[in-house]
Amino acid sequence: MTTPASAPTVSKSTPPKRIVVVGAGIVGVATGLILQREGHSVTLVDPAAPGTGTSFGNAGSIAIGSVYPTGSPGNWKQVPKMLLNPASPLNIRPSYLPKMLPWLMQFLAASTPKRVEEISHSLRAISKDGLVAHKKLIALAGAHDIVRPVGWLKVYSSQQSYDKTRDERETMARRGVKFDELNADEIRQLEPGLNRKFTHGYNQPENAFVSQSIKLTEAYFAKFRELGGTWVSEKVRRFEIGPGGVEKVVTDRAMHPCDAVVIAAGARSHELCAMLGRKVPLDTERGYHLNLTVAEGPELRRPTVIGDYGFVLAPMQDGLRLTTGAEFAGVDAPPDFRRVYRMLPMAEEALPGLKYEVTREWLGFRPSTPDSVPVIGRSPDQANVFYGFGHSHIGLTLAARTGELIADQIAGRDPGIDMTPYRIERF
Template sequence: MSDGSKRIIVIGAGIVGTATALRLAMDGHKVRVIDPKPPGRATSFGNAGAIASGAVTPTGSPGNFRQLPKMLLDPAGPVSIRWSYLPKLAPWLMRFFAASTPARVEQISKELWTLTAPAGDAHLALMKAHRIEGIVKPLGWLKVYTGEASFASTKFERGLLEKRGVNLQILNRDELRQLEPGLAPTFTHGAFQPDNHFVTSPVKLTEAYAEAFTRLGGTFIAEQVRRFEFDGNRVSRVITDLAMHEADAVAVCTGAWSARVCAMMGLKVPLDTERGYHLNLVQEDAPKLGRPVVIGDHGFVLAPMQDGIRLTSGVEFAGLDAEPDFTRIKRMLPLARKALPGLGGTVTREWLGHRPSTPDSKPVIGAAPEIPNVFLGFGHGHLGLTLAARTADLLAGEISGREPDIDLAPFSAARF
């Protein structure tokens, strides 16, 4: 196009893809988003709502190999693996453990900090530019523990936060009662990150970004990508189940499905899914909860969303195609009710989402290796909501020819 704008296809209408499409439209490009589902209706729908600017701790950490068997044997623990999936998962797990050494974790933490530190400001700037209000609140992120031993087990994580300069407040029992009087008095220790933000309805934030995008002339296309056509080493057309779309550039933001999309272009990335479940509980006289709270002893979150209290689980490894199994998260209900006395309520939703996870806990952001007009933005693990606007800024800058404010090499797909 002669005016410098480009015809860009963004694949994926989750929070990352939608935010990226919005930023590209703000740069004046002609942007279309392809996804068979409406904006924010897949994995972006059901998270715990945190914009966690202090999230600098990789999923893998020293001692994981020793701790994993104990976690797997706990029927209400934070991690489960479907044993039939283990052979397929094994190569990913080997990379995961290799990234869990002290030296690797320290380096990964530094690199994550370059993304997460400005993550909240990136969202706030995008919302301000499009007058999006009432969805995101500066309420912080709280983790609570019962007893000294439970709290002491977080020493390594707290050390990483201190090294990165994250604002972390350690609370005693009385301070916890003042901050969250609805919690059980059995919690003796708390770790509070006041600079984090809480998204009271993640799907509404995605939809608000989507509405801003369409106001700028962007288009959502409810189709399924089938393959890509090339002109030399560049993608020239995206072929779907219903049409063919010309493209000057393509951004792949399809979350846990991104490895399948990349494979259509001959790109291999070690991406798997940490499946996450939630239950939504609604009652008229629900106990008050001011912010999302991680129950550290058991690894689940209680979050006061607009439509009820959301109970989110830990991690299940079973791939993209296995049927949901809500047994484990239902076992957490009594623990949740013990943590938040008075929490009864009707379960109004059972939900499963697929976190797109790389073995080194870092997203893939930037140009695709050897395909100069394809750009990648996926693999955010537990940080898709947190890093959506930040990723959008970086990808839009790359596509529009701006220099990034950080070194993107640590997040390149070429690192694998």
């Protein structure tokens, strides 16, 4: 007899638990759905509506081939030059630099060739099944029309520019990531509307594209609610801790008794970890996007990285999304949209004939660890606390897989991979 799609799958040997998931971005919602699906009683806690934070504004790629860390020997050596360029995709506000120095020192320590190789193994171990994990939730939530198998394209206008990606491509090849190197004609076959100046590039055909990020989160959230899950618009103030771990999550409006807690609050996760007695080097890569309502111009079929300038053009359902770079200034500094607006002439150059109106300015906060590896797994301090944050640029990619790994650990199942590289105590 076939089990109905909505039936819980928790085994009789694993009694249902009261679980509080702190954070209602794509990681928290996917985790909550998986846990609710397994028969647990799950409450999502977040002052903002599900999916309206950082999850809202990404480039939409489920990038299962994302195995190359942000820190690498080639990348960090370019930092001084990039900081002096007002059109660079990287910016560090001078007033923030002293505060981020400890994180930056760990970032540099993780940027050696040996560490890059180790980190790429860790990222591949969890990213390779990222789309498979999403497909299970997509089927459960009936969200098939939101995700398209169109790949992830990166284009460059010269051999010199393309050669800067050699280390990344060689690392992907060693990890078994599939990608197709492209010449000018092959680029045009995939995207006829791109400027003919782009002569080099590669496509990762196994990546999928979420054509409206918030709609996927909303679809997962709707199924979560249908299965009995609860969301409360509240802010966590503290945790009541007893002999067995966290007993209550105390918010600005209520106290939530629990058997387990999942911390999946993105860039704010380090504040929650501090409440639990654990310091973690989590910083924030502030990412900007502009939404362009296109009046006329060439069609773009898939998210495309304009590698010469370091920004992405993604054809979302509500317009063409221009996402760019990373700014380090913390989560409380006011936004500065000047840098992303400087990318507009380059977007016009990339898509000749593009006519548009800017209809949205957006800023989000990517939660980034110094080694580009997320924190996933059980707390060493409280046995009933589990972590799922620090996904940097690949939170969408790893959301469903993170939920699976956490669910395995809560249930006492073998997750099938070595979880050591993702433990919070590695810092």
